[in-house]
Amino acid sequence: MAYEDLIRETALADDRLIVMTAENRALIRNLPAVLGPRFIDTGITEQTLIGAAAGLALRGRIPVVHALATFLTLRAFEFIRTDVGIGQLPVKISSFVPGFLSDGNGPTHQAIEDVALMRGIPGMTVFAPADEADMLGMLPQIWASPSPAYVRINTRPGTYQHAPFEMGKAEVVATGTDATILVYGMLFEQALIARELLEAQGKSVGLVNMRTLKPVDEAALLQVVRAGGLVVTLEDHFQTGGLYSILAEVLLKNELTAKVLPIALNEKWYKPGLLSEVLEYEGFTGQHIARRIAEKLGADPAAITTKTEVVENQFAE
Amino acid sequence: MTSEKQDELKALALRVREHIVRLSTDGGCFTGASLSCADLLVYLYADFLNISPQTLDAPDRDFLFLSKGHDVPALYGTFVELGFMPKERLANHLKANDSIYWHPNRSVPGVEFHSGSLGHLPSVGLGVALDNRMRGLKNRTIVITGDGELNEGSVWETVLVAAAQKLSNFTLVVDRNHFQANVATEDLIPLEPLGPKFEAFGWAVQRIDGHDFAQLEAAFGALPFSDDKPSVIICDTVRGRGLPSIEARADRWFCNFSADEVVELLKELHSQEATTLTSETLTVR
Numbered sequence: 296m297a298y299e300d301l302i303r304e305t306a307l308a309d310d311r312l313i314v315m316t317a318e319n320r321a322l323i324r325n326l327p328a329v330l331g332p333r334f335i336d337t338g339i340t341e342q343t344l345i346g347a348a349a350g351l352a353l354r355g356r357i358p359v360v361h362a363l364a365t366f367l368t369l370r371a372f373e374f375i376r377t378d379v380g381i382g383q384l385p386v387k388i389s390s391f392v393p394g395f396l397s398d399g400n401g402p403t404h405q406a407i408e409d410v411a412l413m414r415g416i417p418g419m420t421v422f423a424p425a426d427e428a429d430m431l432g433m434l435p436q437i438w439a440s441p442s443p444a445y446v447r448i449n450t451r452p453g454t455y456q457h458a459p460f461e462m463g464k465a466e467v468v469a470t471g472t473d474a475t476i477l478v479y480g481m482l483f484e485q486a487l488i489a490r491e492l493l494e495a496q497g498k499s500v501g502l503v504n505m506r507t508l509k510p511v512d513e514a515a516l517l518q519v520v521r522a523g524g525l526v527v528t529l530e531d532h533f534q535t536g537g538l539y540s541i542l543a544e545v546l547l548k549n550e551l552t553a554k555v556l557p558i559a560l561n562e563k564w565y566k567p568g569l570l571s572e573v574l575e576y577e578g579f580t581g582q583h584i585a586r587r588i589a590e591k592l593g594a595d596p597a598a599i600t601t602k603t604e605v606v607e608n609q610f611a612e
Numbered sequence: 613m614t615s616e617k618q619d620e621l622k623a624l625a626l627r628v629r630e631h632i633v634r635l636s637t638d639g640g641c642f643t644g645a646s647l648s649c650a651d652l653l654v655y656l657y658a659d660f661l662n663i664s665p666q667t668l669d670a671p672d673r674d675f676l677f678l679s680k681g682h683d684v685p686a687l688y689g690t691f692v693e694l695g696f697m698p699k700e701r702l703a704n705h706l707k708a709n710d711s712i713y714w715h716p717n718r719s720v721p722g723v724e725f726h727s728g729s730l731g732h733l734p735s736v737g738l739g740v741a742l743d744n745r746m747r748g749l750k751n752r753t754i755v756i757t758g759d760g761e762l763n764e765g766s767v768w769e770t771v772l773v774a775a776a777q778k779l780s781n782f783t784l785v786v787d788r789n790h791f792q793a794n795v796a797t798e799d800l801i802p803l804e805p806l807g808p809k810f811e812a813f814g815w816a817v818q819r820i821d822g823h824d825f826a827q828l829e830a831a832f833g834a835l836p837f838s839d840d841k842p843s844v845i846i847c848d849t850v851r852g853r854g855l856p857s858i859e860a861r862a863d864r865w866f867c868n869f870s871a872d873e874v875v876e877l878l879k880e881l882h883s884q885e886a887t888t889l890t891s892e893t894l895t896v897r
Contacts, residue, residue, distance in 0.1 A: 332742075332745070332746050333746070335742065337769075337773045338772070338773060338776065340769035340770075340772070340773055342731075342735065342765075342766040342769055343734075343735040343738065343766060343769040343770045343773050344735075345735070346732055346733075346734070346735025346736045346738065346739065346766070346770070347735050347736070347738045347739035347742065347770075347773070348739060349725075349735075349736050349739060350735065350736040350737060350738060350739020350740040350741075350742070350743070351739040351740070351742065351743050352739075353724075353725065353736070353739070353740060354739070354740055354743040354744075356743060358739075373729060374732065374735070374766070377726075377729050377732060378725075378732055378735075378736055381726055382718070382725070382726065
């Protein structure tokens with residue numbers, strides 16, 4: 296099953312679902328013929344796309360809108376905040392090529408503040424699946440929910456067998472006493488590699504796939520913090536406003552402190568290139584991540600063995 | 613339109629203008645902007661639209677979206693006169709225990725959507741019109757924008773999309789009072805020739821005097837102007853209409869008058885019409 300199969304089957308079973316796009320059809324090319332008037336392409340008009348989706352939702356529809364993550368969250372931000380957010384309307388935002396997934400496009404296309412922006416809107420829910428299977432497990436619940444929702448679309452194939460999705464719950468892949476990596480989205484596959492490399496050095500490393508960034512699984516975060524050890528926040532997002540900030544908020548709210556290593560983009564856009572190049576250059580491969588964690592743990596980063604990693608490149612339309 | 617009908621609508625519009633003037637104190641409101649579209653709203657709700665307090669949930673009812681949110685005193689005045697909301701509620705203007713403030717919001721029955729930030733409701737209305745067409749309903753979706761609001765790029769996005777969709781059940785109404793907030797439109801971002809602009813974008817256009825009920829009836833009665841185009845009605849209006857002392861003045865967009873000034877303005881309002889002033893009329897909230 297692919298994204299298009301899921302949305303087609305859902306739409307054919309529920310005529311409230313409307314598929315909309317601002318001329319970004321990469322994942323929904325075959326739907327116009329199937330859905331007829333329930334496929335609406337407004338052209339390159341992100342603001343009108345969101346406003347019209349709000350109007351459709353006002354009439355009881357569930358619009359699933361598709362466009363590039365940057366343009367939706369930035370150009371149409373006020374429309375999402377004002378029309379969808381104030382209206383508390385069930386508009387479902389499918390954001391293409393968020394974070395590192397826009398690889399070679401350059402800073403104009405890098406949605407690396409999207410989580411911060413979307414979670415700042417009252418009532419908005421925010422999701423970042425680890426891979427395609429994780430995403431397909433989430434979407435039926437997200438679309439069925441009455442809440443507005445933002446989803447970092449991630450169609451990368453994964454190898455991990457995910458636990459069933461539960462709204463607002465993180466997926467605890469492993470627990471550990473030396474460190475725990477908190478991660479969301481496409482960096483999950485690198486986190487798996489980093490964990491493997493560190494475990495090979497005798498470190499006990501936990502891993503949590505956050506899945507839902509809002510509402511965040513506060514209990515899971517607290518459990519990780521109380522277990523002791525280094526807490527690593529790993530994200531393809533600005534350090535400000537994303538998971539690192541979410542963790543900081545949860546800690547402060549609960550009057551707790553922790554040793555935290557943020558691995559994020561700190562006050563910078565990333566160097567564009569093929570995805571494998573980007574991860575290597577920016578230090579987000581499993582090996583780089585493992586070395587940064589080892590260093591923070593006071594171990595010798597050079598001892599981290601080299602692992603041949605194959606990062607399939609992403610073609611971003 | 614019969615002269616009796618015109619007199620009836622004029623009397624109704626006068627009462628709506630009284631409400632607007634009374635709201636122009638204790639914090640004030642967008643008086644000038646509201647007075648320019650009072651006749652338009654009165655005509656639409658009292659004589660044209662299939663919208664009433666009893667049929668807000670009816671499937672075939674029309675939709676009116678006030679994108680130019682500053683006009684909300686005119687909308688509330690109309691709602692009070694037509695029984696959508698009790699008159700007493702206007703006394704809650706700007707009070708935190710109610711939801712009657714400077715822009716529309718959906719918590720007031722009859723208000724279709726919140727507005728305030730300009731250039732939003734054309735696209736929201738577009739979505740509603742698309743839905744009505746999908747459902748095979750014959751009802752109308754009308755969005756009222758200001759002329760200054762036409763500066764917003766999002767309006768023109770929607771103008772393009774509605775034409776591409778051949779959305780004949782969708783109507784834009786421009787309250788063309790020739791002012792932005794603080795400056796005459798033609799001195800800042802000239803809009804003319806406005807009708808031909810819309811025509812060039814694929815819309816069917818009529819331009820009328822927005823204070824003339826017979827012209828309003830003729831234009832709205834002719835909707836849709838085309839079977840495969842959206843329609844726009846450009847209503848030439850006067851900011852502050854009904855009060856010569858503030859008419860067409862750039863500095864009478866937002867007004868916060870003293871109670872005494874409001875009494876004088878209510879007298880001025882009535883001096884324009886052959887009406888009798890009552891002590892109740894001159895009561896300021």
